[in-house]
Amino acid sequence: MLKTVEGDDSVRRCAWCEAPDFPAYRRYHDEEWGFPVGDETRLFEKLCLEGFQAGLSWRTILAKREAFRAGFAGFDPVRVAAFTEADVQRLLADAGIVRHRGKIEAAIGNARALLAMHARGERLGPLVWSHEETKPAAEPVMRSESPASQALSKALKARGWRFVGPTTVYAFLQSMGVVNDHPSACAGRSRALAARASFRVPS
Template sequence: MQDLVTGEDGLPRCGWAGTGGDYASYHDTEWGRTLHGDDAMFERLSLEGFQAGLAWITVLRKREAFRAAFHHFQIDAVAALTEADVERLLTDPGIIRSRAKIESAISNARVVRDIPGGLDAYLWSFAPTTHRRPKNFGETPTETPESKAMAKALKKTGVKFIGPTSAYALMQATGMVDDHLKGCFRAEG
C-alpha cells in the first residue's frame, strides 16, 4: 500500500483511504477529527470491539445498522438491554452477530455509565500531550504507552474487547492523535 494516494478529487490522502468510496469518505470527514460526548465515545469504543478480528470496512458499512440496533449508542439505553434483546440482535443481519461482542457492548455500557466524570473525560485523560505526525506508514504506531494505559485502565473497570491496539485505533478515530500522514490534505500543522 502506498503511503499517500491521490483521490478522484485530486487531493492527496493517506493510502489506506484509497481514492474514493467509504474509506475515503470516513478519512475525509471523521477519522482524526476531535470527537466528544459520552455516547459518541461509547459508540467508538463499541465499534472498536465489534471490529476485533475483522476489517474496519466491515464495521463501517454496518454502522447505521449498529446505530439502529443499539439505540444510537445511548449508554443508558444500551445498558438496559436484556437477554431477550441479545437473542433478537443475534438475528439481525445488519450487524456483526457475535454473542460475545453483543454481550460485551451491553456489559460495557453498564460499566461506563458509572465512570466518575463521564466516559468522554475519562478516555480523553489518556490522550498524549505531544504527538509527532508520521511521514509514512512505517512511522505510524499501532500502540503507545498511552493506549496501553487506556486499555489497562478500561479492563480494570470491567470493559471487554479492548486492548492497546484497539485503544490506539480509538485515539486515532476520535482525534486524540492525528495520524494523517505528512502530505495528506487532512494533516494539520
C-alpha cells in the first residue's frame, strides 16, 4: 500500500506531498493531482512539464512552473509552435526554468505535433482519455509505468512527440486524473473519485 501521513491539519494525505519547507506540494496534491483534466492547453502544458522533469524531481518543476508559463507563452500551443531559434536562446538564458536545449526544443516540437493533430481533426484530450484503465485497481500500487502509459507513449511518439516515454507519461496520467493513485487512506482519493464521476470525457 502506498504510504500516507497525517498533516498538521489532521488530514491524511499521500506521504510525498508533505514537505514543511515547500507548502506548494500540499496545495498541488489537494487541488490538482489526480483530479480529471480534459482541457487541451492544460494537457499540453503538463506533458511538456513532465518532459522537463525527466531526471529531476517534480518539486523542482513545480517551483519553476510560473516561470515556465511565462517563458512558454502560457503553453498556448499555437504560440509555442511559432517559436524560433531566438526563442530557444531566450529560454536557454532564463534562469527561472530548466535550461536544457533538448527539452526546450522538444516542447516546441510537441506544440507543432499537437497542431498537426488538430489539422487532422484529432484532439489530445480524447487520445489521452482513451487510455483510461477500464478496471482500475481498488488500491493503487507502487509502479513507474503501466500498459496504458506504454500505449499512450507509443501513440504520442508516432505523432511526433518527444520526451514522452512510458514513465513520463505515467506521471502525466496520475497528475491529470486518468489514473487515481491516491491510496484509500488519503483524503484526496474520495475527492478525486467524486470529480471523476462528474467529469465529461473529451470527445
